[in-house]
Amino acid sequence: MRVSVDDTRCCSSGQCAALAPEVFDQREEDGVVILLDVAPPEAAHDAVREAAMACPAAAILLDP
Numbered sequence: 001m002r003v004s005v006d007d008t009r010c011c012s013s014g015q016c017a018a019l020a021p022e023v024f025d026q027r028e029e030d031g032v033v034i035l036l037d038v039a040p041p042e043a044a045h046d047a048v049r050e051a052a053m054a055c056p057a058a059a060i061l062l063d064p
Helices: 015-019 040-056
Strands: 002-005 024-026 033-034 060-063
Touching: 002 015, 015 024, 015 040, 040 060
Parallel strands: none
Antiparallel strands: 002 060, 024 033
């Protein structure tokens, strides 16, 4: 799995960082998503998929 984010679409909800903190974080100043791992380990795939589905701005893109 490859992960990318469109930080221009991010609305700073924090769902991604809450659901998959090993893959996503948020900038201190505005809460915009930070992608920590573009190719997370298989053990994180379910959490990353859940984060992508929970993102209200659809800012997380997955390439299986």
